[in-house]
Amino acid sequence: MGDPLAALWGKSAGKAGGRANLLLQHLLDTAAVAELIWDHYLAPWTRRTLDDIAGQGEGRRFFAWLCGIHDFGKACPAFQHLDAAGAALVRRAGLVWNERVVERHRWRHDRAGGFLLRRQLTAAGWSEANIDWVWPLVAGHHGLFPTLGETRPRRALEQLSGRGPEWEKARRALLEAFTTALGFSGVTAAEPEQVPTRAVQLQLSGFVVMADWIASDQAHFVGVDSLAHVSMPGARERAEAAWKRLGLRGGWGELAAPDADxxxxxxxxxxxxxxxxxxxxxxxxxxxxxxxxxxxxxxxxxxxxxxxxxxxxxxxxxxxxxxxxxxxxxxxxxxxxxxxxxxxxxxxxxxxxxxxxxxxxxxxRWRDLLEDGGTSPDDRFTGVAEDEFGLEDPFGVTSGSADPQAGPERRAPAQWFLGSKRGLLxxxxxxxxxxxxxxxxxxxxxxxxxxxxxxxxxxxxxxxxxxxxxxxxxxxxxxxxxxxxxxxxxxxxxxxxxxxxxxxxxxxxxxxxxxxxxxxxxxxxxxxxxxxxxxxxxxxxxxxxxxxxxSRSWRSDLQVAVEVLAEPPDDAADAPDAPSPGDEQVAALLRERLADGGCALVIRNTVARAQRTFEALHAEFGDEVRLLHGRLCAADRAVRTEECLRLLGPPDPEGPDRPHRLIVVATQIAEQSFDVDADLLVTDLAPMDLLLQRIGRTHRHAGVRRRGRVGEPRVVVTGFAPRDGAPPWFPRAAEGIYGRYLLLRTAALVCSGAGGSWSIPGQVPALVADVYEADRRVVPDAWVKAEREAYDDWAARQRARAESAEPFLLSRVGEHARPTLEGLHRGGSRDGVSEEQHRAMVRDGDRSVEVVLVRRDDRGYRTLSGRALGVHGDVSRDVIDDVLGGTVRLPAVLTEEAEQALAPLEGWRDHPWLRHSRALVLDASGAARIGDHVVRYDRLLGLVHTSPRRHGAGRP
Missing domain, CATH: 3.40.50.300 (P-loop containing nucleotide triphosphate hydrolases)
Structure with a gap:
């Protein structure tokens, strides 16, 4: 019978560089990594918080203990039997189990750790409050926090945890050896003085995972299978070498306060x-x-x-x-x-x-920064693989680590930070x-x-x-x-x-x-x-x-004239190929207002309306019209956005002259962070806050020379039809996007302001409050009944949408005051969630997918811009930009069929950026079929979707 600490293993030889890593060594390795996280990564605020929690300035030591103890649950038969070679050594050390039972009943080591550590800490005299917040960090270190009941297996607990006093003695020895190696006098002395808030517990849990993942990298932490070679100094040497090779670091540290200049x-x-x-x-x-x-x-x-x-x-x-x-x-x-x-x-x-x-x-620019650092582009850490025991191994594919001194100085954060789920670190x-x-x-x-x-x-x-x-x-x-x-x-x-x-x-x-x-x-x-x-x-x-x-604004208020251009009611207004009197009116307005020159911005509420308006204006004004919306491919959208910013951005004495006449037709993408300056704004009606955002794109910059009839700021609001003695007409799509209630209240203020002006920005808060504060009376008497009905519908929809988010929120209703993380994921965890699924989860829009447009001819595949890819679509380094430039987001109505029908090209399946990208293959005419739908890519209009409702079985 031998020393159990010399037999209990934490990493099998296959996962520790060819030699098993003893469990005590892995705990010490993780604690040593935690010390470096404290020294070189944690913010001063976080360190001070931990010092307060631990007491006596023991924050660093307690943090290392908390991170290192994460795998305590591996000290039980449920885990130790999983590797044959390791199991044989454990048995020879006198720790036995019923093989038939432990093979039939599984007990995850993370949950086992929470359960077993509670016993040890109770025996050591820890307070119940401290035990209650510490064990979930151990039980949840693989990503999900169970309830206390879930940490206990339903059957065979005695066999899974180790029958007889030998197992309890071994675990007690393991905990004592680990704790004293960190400098505590014993387990009792490691107890913190304060219970942290639940939010701090969650952050600490993240650092536990961070330390574990680094210390689990077999490229840096080769197994130590001899207890004689297990030590905290040795663990620190290994951790320091790994930290240096990974190139990890924090931010400012102690930042000096900025001075007056x-x-x-x-x-x-x-x-x-x-x-x-x-x-x-x-x-x-x-x-x-x-x-x-x-x-x-x-x-x-x-x-x-x-x-x-x-x-x-x-x-x-x-x-x-x-x-x-x-x-x-x-x-x-x-x-x-x-x-x-x-x-x-x-x-x-x-x-x-x-x-x-x-x-x-x-x-x-991001890719250039990565490549300049001598690193292969973007994320090598593509996900978290499963190890041989069905648990997560973040380095199951490759550690992606490289010596930062081996190549050019890195100009981007350490590669480790670029892995899955780690970006915010x-x-x-x-x-x-x-x-x-x-x-x-x-x-x-x-x-x-x-x-x-x-x-x-x-x-x-x-x-x-x-x-x-x-x-x-x-x-x-x-x-x-x-x-x-x-x-x-x-x-x-x-x-x-x-x-x-x-x-x-x-x-x-x-x-x-x-x-x-x-x-x-x-x-x-x-x-x-x-x-x-x-x-x-x-x-x-x-x-x-x-x-x-x-305070006062940096510039005086603009008096923005408000004008209404009533759009004739047309329930087919959002069909891309439907003729529209409204577009004819906009064309006539711009013909008159821009007769002497000037730059106009026309904002439509849907892509289809924008495409149709562009066609009408392009027929009259030709190349003086630009179109910008979300269904342009990435390359076209980037080029057009850059051109608009260059031509209509802040005045630049060394830049191009402002065009004599230019019309930009855009969708809502022009509402925010779009630094253009239009002489005239023509916009569909939208809720007041968004309408004011659009107005912010007109007469935006000082020093711009305005021509003739657009010398004064003016907004022309269209996309609805006022009616005498009755509420206005709105297009169905506008009501679908914004709701009738907010449109009614905004329309009331627009109509009452027509012929006058708004003082911008001084009047902005009052205009927004008038629409959104329900107790303010803004609509005419003839609209009151319609407003009340619209409000009831809007309020019900708001409640329903708010309630629909509840199943995904981190805390359930009524649980924000819970003191610990126990059961945080109960009944609502989301595993294996992709970026697109996450986006859909938090944005509540109809799910949509992005595809990469490629063309196919008798010689194989080509990029949207015409560069050859070959018969399998293989992508070389010099053509990747052209391939990615063909990315476009499909209409949401096509999502389900696109997810089922579209896949990467054969030549993309091993490419780090394209292996998860869906290819949409266009024929010679630029069209493709997705189920019963037909889409085509037009270099002027972008992606055009033809609904099967209008064309039978989908024929264009």
């Missing part, structure tokens, strides 16, 4: 009054909290938010930022801006900025807001996402764009961030007052650890009385602290 140095401009206000308010906050910035389009909110984030990081010890944008398209320019900002603070840190969205591989991240919303879902490994937000400042732009469904995830995320003490900055130009109040209440509910959705204290925060404005709130422990300030 910081804004000019960061951005090359002097701050505007509103920007100074935002930064000053951030400096006056007494604790990490929520900062809501409301300012006009073009005011410079993002720059103000970044410097405010710098202030908050310096004051509270935050180590990086996450900047969340509304769309992938808006992420890409923001990525460049954030890199420049970080570089202005500390040049080497610019390499630590990550771009995080599902199509980042399309961003050439990068020190600085620019991504879609979805990345934050994902962190509020009850999905597997959600703890990694929350750990990625620990110690960061979170900045979210265009938060008004979150509808009622998305808002459930946003508010859930704010609750957890508030409880974790993560500072958040929210930006909007057109935020409805009720939405602001909900966002403040959600953060404060978390910060105050209250169960109710809206703490009474939130009602004490006053409404801002000016515009631009900023509202800051934080928890004082006994109540709510707040600062509410307003």
């Amino acid at each position: 910081a804004f000019q140095r960061r951005f090359g401009d002097d701050p505007r009054p509103s920007q100074t206000m935002v930064v000053d308010v951030a400096a006056r906050m007494e604790a990490p909290g929520l900062l809501v910035v409301e300012a006009p389009m073009g005011e410079g909110k993002t720059k103000a938010a970044l410097l405010a984030a710098e202030v908050l990081a310096a004051r509270w010890g935050m180590d990086g930022v996450f900047v969340g944008m509304p769309t992938q398209a808006t992420c890409d320019p923001m990525f460049a801006n954030v890199r420049s900002w970080v570089e202005a603070i500390d040049p080497p840190l610019a390499s630590q900025v990550a771009l995080l969205h599902g199509k980042r591989m399309f961003n050439r 990068s020190p600085f991240v620019v991504g879609t807001i979805d990345q934050l919303l994902f962190a509020a879902t009850r999905t597997k490994h959600v703890m990694l996402r929350m750990a990625g937000l620990a110690g960061k400042v979170v900045v979210l732009d265009e938060v008004h764009a979150a509808d009622v469904y998305m808002s459930q995830f946003l508010m859930e995320g704010l609750r957890w961030l508030g409880q974790a003490g993560v500072p958040v900055v929210l930006l909007s130009a057109t935020l409805p007052p009720a939405q602001r109040r909900e966002l403040l209440a959600a953060y404060l509910a978390g910060a105050g650890s209250r169960e109710d959705a809206r703490p009474p204290e939130a009602a004490t925060v006053p409404e801002p009385d000016g515009y631009p404005n900023v509202t800051a709130v934080w928890s004082t422990g006994t109540g709510v602290g707040h600062v509410v300030e307003s």
Whole structure:
């Protein structure tokens, strides 16, 4: 009979570089990695929080203990019998089991760990409160938090955990040896002094997973099968070598507070009054909290938010930022801006900025940064593989690790951070807001996402764009961030007052650890009385602290003339090939208004309307018309967007002259983060906040020379038909998108304002409030009945959509005040969820898929632009941009049939970027059939969808 610690194994020889790794060694390896995470990665705020939890300045040691103990559940027959060679050694050490029983009944080692560790900690005298929060971190380290009942197997517990006193003695020896190796006098001494909040527990759980995944990499941690060679110093040497080779690091560390000239140095401009206000308010906050910035389009909110984030990081010890944008398209320019900002603070840190969205591989700058670092493009960590025991092994395919000294200096975050589910762990991240919303879902490994937000400042732009469904995830995320003490900055130009109040209440509910959705204290925060404005709130422990300030805008209000162009009712208005009197009216209007030249922006609410309007205008104005919408392929959309920004962007003495006449027809993609300046805006009716966003694209920049009849700012609102003595007519598609209630109230204000003007931006808050505050009477008497009916329908739909989000939220209703993570995933976990499925989960839109358009002729496949791919579609390095440029999103109605019918080309199946891409093969005419539907790609119109309802069996 031998020492059980010399026999209990943690990694089999096949998963530890050819030699088994003893369990004690793996626990020590993980603890050593955790020490490096503490030293080189955790934010000062997080370290201080852990010091408070552990007490006596023992945060580092306790953190290492917490990470290392994760695999304690492997010390039982249920796990030890899984490898024949390892099992034989364990048996010889005197630890036996009934082979027939343990083979028939499975007990996962993560759940076993939670169950067995409870016994040991109880015996060591730990308090029930501390045991209750620690065991779920062990039981949940493979991504899902079970209930206590789920940790106990239904049958054969005695055989699975080890019959007889030998097994309990071995586990006690293992725990004692591990604990004392870290420097504690014993297990009792390792008990922390405080119970952390549930949000901090979730973040700590993510760091446990991080440490485990690094220490499980057999490329760096080759097995140690002799107890004589097991030691904490040896584990530290292994961990330091692995950390160096992986090139891991954190962000700022202790950041110095920006001085009075910081804004000019960061951005090359002097701050505007509103920007100074935002930064000053951030400096006056007494604790990490929520900062809501409301300012006009073009005011410079993002720059103000970044410097405010710098202030908050310096004051509270935050180590990086996450900047969340509304769309992938808006992420890409923001990525460049954030890199420049970080570089202005500390040049080497610019390499630590990550771009995080599902199509980042399309961003050439991101790919260049990866390739310049000597790394194969994008994610080698394509997923989490299954090991031989059916449990997750993040390195089941390849570790993807490389010595950073072996090639060119890396200009992007460490490759390890680019793996599946790890993107938010990068020190600085620019991504879609979805990345934050994902962190509020009850999905597997959600703890990694929350750990990625620990110690960061979170900045979210265009938060008004979150509808009622998305808002459930946003508010859930704010609750957890508030409880974790993560500072958040929210930006909007057109935020409805009720939405602001909900966002403040959600953060404060978390910060105050209250169960109710809206703490009474939130009602004490006053409404801002000016515009631009900023509202800051934080928890004082006994109540709510707040600062509410307003300032003047950097430029005087524009008097934007309001005009209505009634569109003749037409229920076929959204068919792409239907003739439209409305388009003829728009053409006549532009013919008259642009007779002396000028640049107009025409915004339609659907792609079909935009395509049809473009055809009508192109027939008259020819090449002076551009079309921009979401069903252009990636290459065409990028080229057209860049051209519009170049021709209609801020005045540039060295740039091209402003066109004599130009008409841009676009969809809602022109509403936000689209820095163009039109002389005239013609737009379909939309809810007031979105209508004002569109107005923000006209007369936007100073110093632009306006011609003749478009010298004064004017918005022409169409896409509806006012009627005498009755509510207006709206196209069916507009009602489907926005709902009749908001359209009625907006139409009332547009009609009452027609012939006059709106003072923009000064009047923006009042106009938005008039539409969204239901107690404000805005519609004519003749519309009241229709408005009441529309409101009832709208309110019912809002409730239904909010309720439909509940099954996916991280916390169930009524469970926000639970003290631990026990059962967090009960009844709602989502495993193996793809980026597209995650997006559908948090956005509530009809699911849609992206496809890559290719052409096929008698010589094989070609890219959409005509470059040859060969008979199997094989992709070489010099043609990949052309292939990716053919990516386009299909209409949602085609999703189900496209998912069933479309697949990668044969030559794509081993390509890292294309192996999951669906190819849509076009014939010589540019058309393809998907089920009964026909689509074609037109170089002017983009993707055109022909409904089978209009063409029988789908013939064009």
